[in-house]
């Protein structure tokens with residue numbers, strides 16, 4: 001199966017009843033190459049649940065029929081007279097990656113956010129993973145002013 005054989009993709013808003021299908025998709029994607037994360041499913045469930053309980057949370061799901069093929073978890077933030085959507089996690093099911101599904105999903109998300117007054121999408125990612133290219137190809141640019149910092153404790 002590839003994306004060209006699947007024509008009907010539907011965008012839906014996340015609701016808590018979707019948690020298990022989201023955990024399964026997320027688990028499959030991030031326990032496989034190139035990530036190979038050794039994270040128990042329960043921790044992934046807690047992580048996604050925690051994001052979904054964040055104030056301003058907005059989650060998008062992409063379905064092909066009844067099958068979940070994409071998820072995007074993020075938060076709508078309003079400050080300094082502007083409203084942004086910060087993507088925390090986005091993933092397309094392994095079997096359909098690289099088929100243009102992510103581009104279509106992001107486009108639908110952008111339309112929905114635009115209609116609700118969101119003015120920009122923000123995110124942080126690693127420069128070494130392919131998602132970075134995906135974001136660049138879809139119009140994201142690197143901020144000149146902002147850097148992501150961390151400190152081991």
Ligand SMILES: CC(C)(COP(=O)(O)OP(=O)(O)OC[C@H]1O[C@@H](n2cnc3c(N)ncnc32)[C@H](O)[C@@H]1OP(=O)(O)O)[C@@H](O)C(=O)NCCC(=O)NCCS
Pocket residue numbers: 029089090091092093096097098099100101102103104124125126129130131132133134137
């Ligand atoms: C990143 C992701 C959401 C992009 O969705 P997608 O449907 O695979 O992307 P599209 O098919 O719309 O776009 C393809 C382009 O994205 C980039 N890309 C990123 N990840 C890719 C992947 N796993 N496979 C193929 N292309 C990928 C490539 O530059 C590609 O362009 P090309 O076909 O000219 O090489 C998806 O690949 C994914 O879920 N990856 C794993 C999880 C992840 O990295 N999430 C983001 C963490 S910050």
